[in-house]
Amino acid sequence: SIVTQVYRTAYHFQPPKNWINDPNGPMYYNGLYHFFYQYNPNAAVWGNIHWAHSVSVDLINWAPLDLALAPTDPFDAYGVWSGSATILPGDGPVILYTGISSENQQVQNVAVPTNLSDPLLRQWTKPDFNPLLAPVNGINSTLFRDPTTAWIAADGRWRIAVGAQIATKGMALLYRSADFVHWEMAASPLYSSSIPSPMWECPDFFPVLLKGREGLDTSANSEEVKHVLKMSLYLKDSDHYILGRYDEEKDIFVPDNATDDYQKWSRYDYGKFYASKTFFDPKKKRRILWGWLNESDSESDSIAKGWAGMQIVPRTIWLDSNGKQLLQWPVEEVNSLRRNEIHLHDLELKPAALYEIKGAKASQADVEVDFELPSLERAQLFDPTWEMDAPGLCSQEDASVQGGIGPFGLLVLASENLEEHTAVFFRIYKDQDQFKVLMCSDQRRSSLRPEIDKQVYGVFLDMDLEKEGKISLRTLIDHSVIENFGGGGRACITARVYPAFFLNASSTHIYMFNNGLESTVVRLKAWDMANARLNLKVEELSVE
Numbered sequence: 001s002i003v004t005q006v007y008r009t010a011y012h013f014q015p016p017k018n019w020i021n022d023p024n025g026p027m028y029y030n031g032l033y034h035f036f037y038q039y040n041p042n043a044a045v046w047g048n049i050h051w052a053h054s055v056s057v058d059l060i061n062w063a064p065l066d067l068a069l070a071p072t073d074p075f076d077a078y079g080v081w082s083g084s085a086t087i088l089p090g091d092g093p094v095i096l097y098t099g100i101s102s103e104n105q106q107v108q109n110v111a112v113p114t115n116l117s118d119p120l121l122r123q124w125t126k127p128d129f130n131p132l133l134a135p136v137n138g139i140n141s142t143l144f145r146d147p148t149t150a151w152i153a154a155d156g157r158w159r160i161a162v163g164a165q166i167a168t169k170g171m172a173l174l175y176r177s178a179d180f181v182h183w184e185m186a187a188s189p190l191y192s193s194s195i196p197s198p199m200w201e202c203p204d205f206f207p208v209l210l211k212g213r214e215g216l217d218t219s220a221n222s223e224e225v226k227h228v229l230k231m232s233l234y235l236k237d238s239d240h241y242i243l244g245r246y247d248e249e250k251d252i253f254v255p256d257n258a259t260d261d262y263q264k265w266s267r268y269d270y271g272k273f274y275a276s277k278t279f280f281d282p283k284k285k286r287r288i289l290w291g292w293l294n295e296s297d298s299e300s301d302s303i304a305k306g307w308a309g310m311q312i313v314p315r316t317i318w319l320d321s322n323g324k325q326l327l328q329w330p331v332e333e334v335n336s337l338r339r340n341e342i343h344l345h346d347l348e349l350k351p352a353a354l355y356e357i358k359g360a361k362a363s364q365a366d367v368e369v370d371f372e373l374p375s376l377e378r379a380q381l382f383d384p385t386w387e388m389d390a391p392g393l394c395s396q397e398d399a400s401v402q403g404g405i406g407p408f409g410l411l412v413l414a415s416e417n418l419e420e421h422t423a424v425f426f427r428i429y430k431d432q433d434q435f436k437v438l439m440c441s442d443q444r445r446s447s448l449r450p451e452i453d454k455q456v457y458g459v460f461l462d463m464d465l466e467k468e469g470k471i472s473l474r475t476l477i478d479h480s481v482i483e484n485f486g487g488g489g490r491a492c493i494t495a496r497v498y499p500a501f502f503l504n505a506s507s508t509h510i511y512m513f514n515n516g517l518e519s520t521v522v523r524l525k526a527w528d529m530a531n532a533r534l535n536l537k538v539e540e541l542s543v544e
């Protein structure tokens with residue numbers, strides 16, 4: 001069993017011990033970022049779920065506060081599950097969350113700050129009129145949870161969506177309220193799958209600008225925006241989204257392309273990533289995404305380590321100028337942790353090259369690299385049957401299989417002799433008159449330990465390679481986490497890995513490699529990352 005703490009991270013959000021899961025109620029209020037999360041205060045496994053609470057001025061360094069919500073009342077006796085915050089103009093923030101009632105039903109509750117003049121919003125009160133919403137009208141009382149941030153439409157009434165499954169259809173139910181106390185279910189859901197789908201957990205619904213990176217308040221709606229609908233599917237362990245329009249008159253979401261098959265929806269992240277939630281940051285006018293990173297080792301490993309789970313480095317999220325996909329990038333504040341810049345210009349990575357990036361702290365680093373492609377002539381031909389299975393293609397044509405253009409990329413968290421490493425790489429195919437860019441993260445050699453989940457992740461990047469002439473990769477490495485951003489944030493793949501060589505304290509390495517027939521010219525910047533401070537005292541917040 002694992003008795004050391006070699007897999008703990010240095011700049012990802014995680015509490016000192018015990019289990020954490022979904023991000024809850026993120027918001028910016030009165031100069032502070034608030035972050036809540038699903039937390040078991042007693043053990044490193046899921047159960048006895050509370051809301052823990054931390055505050056920050058920069059989204060990277062945090063001061064923990066007392067637990068914000070505990071299962072104390074008949075309407076949440078068996079758990080305070082996921083939910084969201086809404087800032088009511090003039091009245092301050094409120095939290096909506098799912099309670100597991102003493103009758104074991106999922107109900108939606110409200111909590112308000114006990115003392116609005118406390119700048120930290122440390123204590124929260126649950127009014128006696130809870131629950132706000134009970135599972136009536138044919139709603140399955142075990143498949144009804146995770147209220148969104150509320151938005152207000154032109155008629156002045158508030159709306160929320162709640163995740164559910166009715167019969168065999170997953171959906172986001174819609175509720176309306178004039179006073180935030182009395183809520184009525186709308187006759188039609190905000191959106192529903194018309195083919196069988198599991199329960200939609202943790203729905204999220206928000207506008208994005210058609211042009212530019214700026215974020216919008218959740219209630220914004222106009223000709224200048226699209227809406228994003230996202231849900232989490234526990235059977236797939238993944239977060240899926242589609243783009244569309246919010247029709248305020250009909251009060252429904254209308255997707256751009258009616259794709260009922262949720263397997264064709266896009267994903268925020270093609271690796272380990274779940275139960276995400278966004279919020280609007282009015283301070284820097286951006287929309288920020290949080291997401292939970294579960295472990296890939298076993299439950300007994302979690303118990304031995306004494307902790308399980310963490311959050312991604314928060315990401316700014318906005319619409320690509322092509323209007324077809326979301327882009328994500330780590331919030332700029334994380335750059336404050338960068339130390340000791342390494343810079344490589346115009347380095348030619350020849351066929352069969354293996355190049356060690358020396359001088360970086362390879363277990364705790366930020367790497368940005370551009371792979372320039374002078375010629376695409378030798379790209380392999382694409383077989384259309386691969387279209388639906390990028391991960392399968394990544395495992396079949398892995399980093400060791402020589403290609404035309406690529407595979408090239410990084411070998412990270414690598415042991416001295418490369419016996420253990422995670423390969424993050426690209427491979428280019430020619431598909432009629434277009435090029436396809438495959439992005440992979442292969443965990444199969446990440447650890448010699450047998451019991452770890454080492455599934456291979458992969459996705460095709462939606463980009464015009466001929467026009468851009470290069471592919472960029474940013475990789476955040478943090479001990480047992482690798483967050484990858486391909487093509488400037490067009491696709492993200494996050495992996496959790498547990499190298500065995502960490503346990504005998506041998507040194508960690510990063511390499512670049514090229515296993516194609518054509519050279520690629522590389523521009524690289526890499527930094528060591530300093531530790532984030534996750535245990536600040538509140539007095540230390542303003543001096544950060």
Ligand code: DQQ
Pocket residue numbers: 021022038049081082098145146201202274275
């Ligand atoms: N986790 C919460 C639920 C949610 C699930 C319980 C998603 O509210 O549906 O901890 O991970």
